[in-house]
Amino acid sequence: MNISRRDFVLGASASACLISSGSGMLGSAFAQSAWAPTRDVELVIPFAAGGGSDLLARVVGKIIVEEKLIPQPLVLNNRPGGGGAVGLGYVAASRRKDPNTIILINGTTQITPILNPSARTLTEIQPIMNFMLDDFLLFVRGDSKYKTAQEMIDDIKSKPTKTFNFSTGGTTDVMAITVFSRALGKDINPVNFNSGGESLTALLGGHVDGTIGNPLEFMGQLASGKVRALGVFRDTRFSAMPDVPTMKEIGLSVPNFQMWRGIAVPKDVDPAAQAYWEGIMQKVAASPTMKKYIADNVATEAPIVGADFVAFLAAQEKLYRELLAKPA
Amino acid sequence: MESLIDLGGGFATALTPANLLMCFVGVFLGQLVGVLPGIGPSAAIALLLPLTFGGDPTGSLIMFAGIYYGAQYGGTITSVLISVPGESSTVMTSIDGYQMAIKGRAGPALGIAAIGSFIAGTIATLGLTLVAPALAEAALAFGPPEYFALVVLGLVALAAVSGRSVLRGVAAGVAGLLLATIGVDPQSGVSRFDFGMIWLLDGIEFIVLTVALFGVGEVLASCSSATARPVAEVKSALPTREDWRRSRMPILRGSFVGFLVGVLPGTGATIASFIAYIMEKKLSRHPEEFGKGAIEGVAGPEASNNAAAAGALVPMFALGVPGSGTTAIILGALIMFGLRPGPELFTQNSTLVWAVIASMYIGNVLLLIMNLPLAGLFARLLKVPYKWLYPPILAICLVGVFSQANSLEDCWLVVGFGALGWGMKRFDWPAAPMVLGLVLGPIFESSLRQSLTMSHGTAIIFFDRPIAAALMVAAALFLAVPLIAGMLASRARHASMGELP
Amino acid sequence: MKQKILTGDMAFAGGWTLLGLYWVVGSLDFPLWSGFAPDSGFLPLVYGALLLLLSGGVMISLLLADPDEEEREPLTKSMLVLGALVVVVASLGFIGFLLPVFAMMMFIYLYVERLPLLRSTIISALVTGCLALIFVHWLAVPLPLTPWDF
Structure with a gap:
């Protein structure tokens, strides 16, 4: 690695830098399985740089x-588009047997093919490990008349159906909200925005009565009392x-509803390589950096490995299809 | 004047050698990614994020902010010199800026853009210093109906950027809106008009269309006359006193409008630059010069996009909500540093916030110092005959667009829309309304559907909320006044003709 | 009259009309209205119909206008450059980007513009090298440089 190049960018490229720090650190993770990466490992991120799942991939x-878990350099490759469909399609089509490719997957990559049959499904890749579950909370504006969830639920139940407007930041x-309104037996009227940030802004502006969303965006608002969490x-x-x-x-008997995020490899990778990646990812999940990341995101740690992960995904798939009224 | 004392403290932090270096690195990188078409500030910040983990959050944020506003300076350069917008917010600059360059006035165009950007950046930072919390609260009053009314106003203004054929301009604008419906419908999640291709699920990227129409289209249209085309004579490297006199007011107006538009979450530098361009054309005493190299058409939008970049930081710092795509990533960075973006950021992390704000004054000065000599230097590039210049332009367009999403399909789009852009130039269809349609289309559709969902189906929501109603009236006036004026003029003409024997 | 119908102007406007028509037909695959608000098909239908009408209007205005005697620039050079672009993009995915981009510039310099060989080679090589350095090396864009990079 030459110094001038690194100085110039100061990392205008993360991957260039990862390459330079990763190379030469041979050994360390060999002992546990027969297989080890044979060339640069490509971590495919099926989302644009900067989003939540992109950040998770960069933490991984x-x-x-930094912990020198693999004997080869690691290159990050953003393949954004179509709610993960483009990146998944890239791995499924042109990296089908390559054990040196790993891909970040999340709930969105599972929902996209349910809504758009042309997109590739998770059956075309091999899930390795889940890291975390994103949670959902019920929020109202700080000056809302509802002090507790019970007050709001009573009011929703006493008014005609679809009277209440809730902002949403994505599918x-x-x-x-569907899960919530089923438990209530009364439909809520979802006003759909393009991101959690927009959904929060609509709530802060008083344009909707409440929202259900991931806590991440709302934490700062909670601290200052601009937003109140009810449940x-x-x-x-x-x-x-x-x-x-x-x-x-x-x-209120609401089934748990959480969104998962994890890692997969291409479909036709042989078992030795799968076992190798399961081992590496368990080490990643155990790292303090990962634990801190999950805590900072107000999410739930959920290490689910290998066959358990596959079974978990099948159950999720059923739930999503049912919620979206798109039976397989 | 408490904020001025805080600002003083901010300068003390921002002027430490380490932070000064971060500021310089930030604006320099911003300038660089701004020049490269395709790669934008959000990609640059996301790529740098992992390297700053565990570092000093203040320095890192100073650098990220520098990348963000620095990119607005850099995007201008390619827009003016080769008509390829380096950033989406510099599309409007490439209309009149490129015409100025052809006439040998690239130096003044780049010079006035740098000065305008500096003034606007400083005014907007001043706004951020003094009125951020109050303004951010006011911006929250903008809900879906208000955004809808704002977009209606923008669409009515389509005709203003249509050049000499209004019918074709409006048709091109509608075509832009129509292209905006390609891909996943964010309201329902189903995909529309994707021709069965998964890479179209996200629709057509704005920067792909602009690089194709303005960059490749321009090359295809003018390469036939490349040999005959006279080499642009670079007259003066810096703006003349006359240039400055004409640009003064556009810069001021652009600064204010850009700042206000930037403050609204969900609109950004791109829309701000459109509004500034349309406004300058409407207010100008010689609107016929627009599109042929009017310096106001460079000064206004350039001031506006820089002011908007600073404005977008208002809701981020004061409320903890993202004002644009790039600030959303900066917010993500705050979380990575263990800070909680929200209304308490200003009080709990005041040292950091004020240091970043102070660094923006410094960064703008650095950018001005960097860009004024560069203006003359870059302008000399046009002394190279066009026949030597255009093949590299094509190469940059292709590689730049590929790097935007690492997608080969986007390269095909660039070639396809480049051919379309060539046709549009040849047959006199203006390209700017199409680009405007593509930008406004998604906001138009989602705000319409959100508003009607909120109101349970009645359109009264657009008229019983004061801001929405005012914007709707403004749009109606925009449409009606030229029509009525035209009718009156033609009646007067008829009357005077009637008097003739 | 017949000549007027066959101009490029007319064909170009006709292309827009067809695009509008395609959107009108395509929008019917989607629900137009659901619940309180328009659904996915509504605005595409409106846009398609508007584009159909407006570009139809342009065609009519072309028919009514006085024949345009404006001299158009010849097509050959632009077509050659466009063809070069198509070939370059088609080969990007197979043989990396260094060779096609270099070849495109050489083709334009030597064949289209008939410029001197030495200067063309130097400039093409320089530009290609700079692009590789900036985008692939510094910005780490995963753009394959050469066939053996795959």
Whole structure:
């Protein structure tokens, strides 16, 4: 590696830098399986640079390089487009047997082919490991008349159907609202925005009555009281928000609804390489950097490996299809 | 004047050698990615993010902000010199800026763009210093109906960027709106008009269309006359006093409009530059010069896109909501550094926020110092005969567009739309309305559908909310005044003809 | 009259009309209205119909206008350059980008513009090298340089 090149960019390229720090660090992860990467490893990110899943991929990449988990350089490759469909299609079509390719996958990559039959499904790749689950919370504006979820639920139940406007920041939020309104037995009127940020902005501006969304964007607002969290759609409370009850504590029987994020390899990779990547990814999940990342995102750690992950995804697929009213 | 004291503290932090270096690196990289078509500030920041983990958040944020506003300076250069917009927000600059370059006035165009950007960047940073929290609250009043009314106003203005054939201009604008419907419909999740291709699920990227229509289209249209085309004579490297007199007001107006548009979450530098261009054309005493090298058409949009870049930081710092795609990534960076973006950022992390704001004053000065000598230098590039120049332009367009999404299909789009752009030039169809249609299309559709969902189906929502109603009235006036004026003029003509024997 | 119908102007406007028609037909595959608000098919239908009408209007205005005697620039050179672009993009995915981009520039310089060999070679090589350096090396764009890069 030459110094002048690195100085110039100061990392105008992450991957260039990852290459330089990764090369030459041979050894370390060999012992556990017969296979090891034979050339540069390509981490495909099926989303544009800068989003939540892109950040996760970059954290994974950083851990792999810094803890010298693989004996070859790692190159990040963003293949954005079509809710993950382009990146998935790239791996499924032109990297089908290549054990030196790994790809980031998440709930969106599972939902896209349900809505758009032309997109490739997760059956065309081999899931390796899930890292985390993104949670959903019920939010209202800070000055809302609803102090508790119970007050809001009572009001929703007493008014005609679809009276309440909730902002959403994407298909997953719409699905969460569907889960919620089924439990209530009353339809909520979803106003769809393009991102969690826009959904939050609409709530802050008082253009909608409430929202269900991932806590990440809302944490700063919660601290200042601009936004109030009324309920959690998972079994346990968050340590960051000990006062916010779960829906089950309120007495509403809502099934858990969470979005997963993990890693996969191409479909026809041989078992030795799959086992190798399962080992590496478990080390990544155990790293303090990953734990800190998940905690910062107010998400749930959920290491699910190999066959368990495949089974988990099949169950999710069924749930999503049912929520989107698109039976297989 | 509490904020001025805070700002003083900010300067103390921003002027430390380490932060000054980060500021310089940021604006330099911003300038660089701005010049390269395809790669934009958001990609650059995302690529740098992992390298700054664990580093000093203040320095890193100073650098990210520098990349963001620096890119607005850099995008101008290719727009003016070779008609390839380096950033989407410099499309409007390539209309009159390129015409100025052909006439040998690339130096003044680049010079006035640099000066205008500097003034606008500084005014907008001042706005960020003084009125950020209040303004951010006001911006929240903009809900879907207000955005819809704003876009209606923009679409009515389509005719203003249509050049001499209004019918073709409006048709091209509608074609842009129509192309915007390609891909996944964000409201329902189903894909439309994707021709069965998964790479079209995200629709046609704005920068691909602009590089194709303005860059490749221009080359295809003018390579026939390349040999005959006289080499542009670079007269003066810097703007003349006359240039400055004509640009003064456009720069000021562009700064204010750009800042306000930038503050609105969901609109950004691109829309701000469109609005500034249309406004300058409407207010100008010689609108016929627009499209043929009017310096106002460079000064206004350039000031506007820089002011918008600073304006977009207002909702980010004051409320913790992203004002544009790039600020969304900067917000992500804040989280990575363990900060909580939100209304308390200004109080809890005031040192960091004020250091970043102070660094923006410094960065704008650095960019001005960097760009004024560069203007003359770059302008000399046009002394190279066009026949030597255009093959490299094509190569840059192709590689730049590929790097935007690492997609070979986008290269095909560039060639296809390049051929279309050539046809549009040849048969006198203006390209700018088509680009405007593609930008406004998604906001138009989603705000219409969001508003009607919110109102449970009645269109009254566009008229019983004061801001929406005011914008709708403005749009109606925009449409009606020229028509009525035209009718009056023709009646007067008829009357005077009637008086003749 | 017949000559007027066969001009490029007319064909170009006709192309837009067809695009509008395609969108009108295509939009009917989607629901037009659902619940309170327009659904996926509504605006494509409106845009398609508008484009159909407006470009139809352009065609009519061309028919009515006085014959345009404006001299058009010859097509040959532009067609050659366009052809070169198509060949370059077609080969990008197979043999990397260094060779096609270099060859395109050489083709234009030598065959289309008839410029001197030495200067053409130097400039083409320089530009290709700079692009490789900036985009592939510094910005790490995963653009294959050469066939053996795959």
